[in-house]
Amino acid sequence: MKAAYGGDASPRRRTCRNVCLAATAAVFVATIVLVILCLTVFKAKNPTTTVNSAVLKDLDVSLNIPRVSVDVNLTLGVDLSVKNPNKVGFKYKNSTASLNYRGTQVGEAQIGSGKISADQTKPMNVTLTIMADRLLGKSSELFSDVRAGTLPLNTFTKISGKVIVLGIFKIHVVSTSSCDFSIDVGNRTVGQQRCTHKTKL
Template sequence: MVILGFTVFKAKDPVITVGSVSLKDLDFSLTPLNINASLDVNVSVRNPNRVGFRYNNASALLNYDGGLVGEAPIPAGRIGARKTTGMNIVISLMADRLLLNPQLYSDVLSGSLPLSTYTRISGKVSVLFVKIKVVSTSTCNMTVDVKNGTLKDTVCQYKTKL
């Protein structure tokens, strides 16, 4: 019975889709040089598994050229079995870190800004009255078209560990 439970209910990777990304709350001044901004990201997460997943508080990290430039909290929640949940995540940009990167100028001039996100969500699933710890990570590499602020070339990798 336990073997049947673990074969039928074997964990599958969640499917994360970025619906839209928009610049929000842009505040810019030259003296002193200061930029504050946030990205509004609409994400949907589909749980293809036959059991629901309850997860703890987590964070989404935004990286540029190998350095952390943004962070967003992800509140604890639950995604039902074979359900899709929408999330609106607001990533606060650490503009000072972004501006100090010497690669930024050439990337903006080229019209493409390469970014990556990393998210690690831990939680539990219940299979046949047994609670199993699960850690799901996603890493997405994307390019922002600087002219129109849209995403292109998004590639994500997912890992789930029991």
């Protein structure tokens, strides 16, 4: 009886060992394939934020020469687009766009959270308005610029989010765009923009 039992056990052990080896090999191969996919097809790429145009919606300028002061009310419409080059969706959280005058933030607009599908470019429109109280420390420069007829401004947009690869890996990314331009006070037009774009994984 013992000999018969032992004879049956050896093939069973070999079968179990073969099954374990096959399972291990399958897991190993699947892991290698997953890594290759993550490094090639599903490798996270940086979303790109682009400022397509800036349009002057409203501009009121009141110059007080005796007091060497000026009041400026300005509203700017900015047309943005964010391109997601990834093969998976890009989820971004609440972000911001700011309006700056000579290094000082003078306006801000919120960009609500959302999602951009794979290989999609999503248009966004934000409205930036100068907050008069933030110009108080720049009164002399503002007076000189308005008298010269040109108002130098900058828009800065920052969009943060994450790309989820294969439903497992979460990769955080930040995309920014900074544009310098000028407002022709007399003609009430927006001059040529000079933009730089940066992305960070």
